[in-house]
Amino acid sequence: MTNICTKVTVRRRPIKNGQTSLYLDFYPPVRNPKTGKLSRREYLGLYIYTNPVERFQQEYNKSMIQKAEIIKCRRTESIINEEYGFLDRNKGKESFLEYFKNLMIERGSSQNWATAYMHFHNYTHGECRFCDLTVQYCQGFLDYLLSDACMHNGKRMMGTTANNNLTKLKCILAIAYEDGLLKENIAKKLVRAKAHGNKRQFLTKEELLQLSQTPCKSDVLRRAGLFSCLTGLRLSDCIRLQWENIVKLADGGWGMDIITKKTSTAAILPISEEALQLCGERGTGQVFKNLTNSTVALYLKPWIKASGIEKHITFHCFRHTFATLQLAEGTDIYTVSKLLTHSNLATTQVYADVVDELKRDAAERISLKMPTKAESDQT
Helix, strand or coil, X not given: CCCCCCEEEEEEEECCCCEEEEEEEEEEEEECCCCCCEEEEEEEEEEEECCCCCHHXXXXXXXXXHHHHHHHHHHHHHHHCCCCCCCCHHHHHCEHHHHHHHHHHHCCCCHHHHHHHHHHHHHCCCCCEHHHCCHHHHHXXXXXXXXXXXXXXXXXXXXXXXXXXXHHHHHHHHHHHHCCCCCCCHHHHCCCCCCCCCCCCCCCHHHHHHHHCCCCCCHHHHHHHHHHHHHCCCHXXXXXXXXXXXXXXXXXXXXXXXXXXXXXXXXXXXXXXHHHHHCCCCCCCECCCCCCHHHHHHHHHHHHHHHCCCCCCCCHHHHHHHHHHHHHCCCCHHHHHHHCCCCCHHHHHHHHHHHHHHHXXXXXXXXXXXXXXXXXXHC
16 A cells, blocks of 8 residues: 655755756655666756756746646555555546547647647547557657648648647657656657658858958848747747847846747747847847738848858757757757757757757768778679
8 A cells, every 4th residue: 555644745856967867766666667666856858957047048947847846746646545656447438539638738739739639639530549549559640640531732741731630749748657647758759750851941151251352232031040940930920029028137148028929938049249239230120120911022042142051941940040049059859949949859859860860961071982891892
């Protein structure tokens, strides 16, 4: 019988790269649902900055600690009900779709979440219980997303879009596992789609310098484009950016106090002196006056062509440029994730994979022209 006097405490364990891992400490110990053995610790897979300096680091720590406290409360409740580590069989027959929908509403029901729910609802034909969930069944959701069933305007869904929808499902599955509604952590076993032919285009450092020195017929597009390369700000947010959003931070530097249009994420993001200069002389209202989607459509392609860059570059590629160059210069992935206002680290990981490919290409550039093993065997 579980000891209802067990105390659950959120504790911290410093790890490498200036991070600290959050875990739960049970005293007296509880029985591990996987091994059946008594255990005092449960690592949550949540990490915070060990010494947060910037405000966005402090806010990130606060959100992670709050999440840990929520899990702690769930575990305490389970211990009191003598249910810790065991799936309630009756709950297995309850609707997972209803659970998904309720969590989606709790998160503010953003368009991205609503779209993911709609696709999963269609995939399950409107009926899915907790007991129906298996790794194979959930992995099939990705196959469904990439199939003709999800075609739009005659085109199949891109791998990155399908992965974003799968990530939403994985998030719900992970919470269900934490809530004791699933015996298996299905989310950890789901595999994302590999990118086929739709790699994210970005500018190298040399190309970025080359572009910055190339005149553009639209000065506001040039300034906003380079600003995006230095900050990672989306076009929609560059258009919405107001001078009142450009604020002095506690460290004496400048930053942006914004709410992103796409994800409605509130963030305070530091900007460099060069980025500030690109904003122009301080005034009121819109920072990049007269910047519109039409301006981008009219002047971006000629600007890229005039620079001599032979890549298909869209305005959003400037955001890719910021992320890729930051990681290539050694900025840790957690910091880049927060600067991009990503809600999921897996989204930022795509850029890290690109950097790994660049490193591999660099390693292959120096060659002694030695024969391969296969060529040696033939001689």
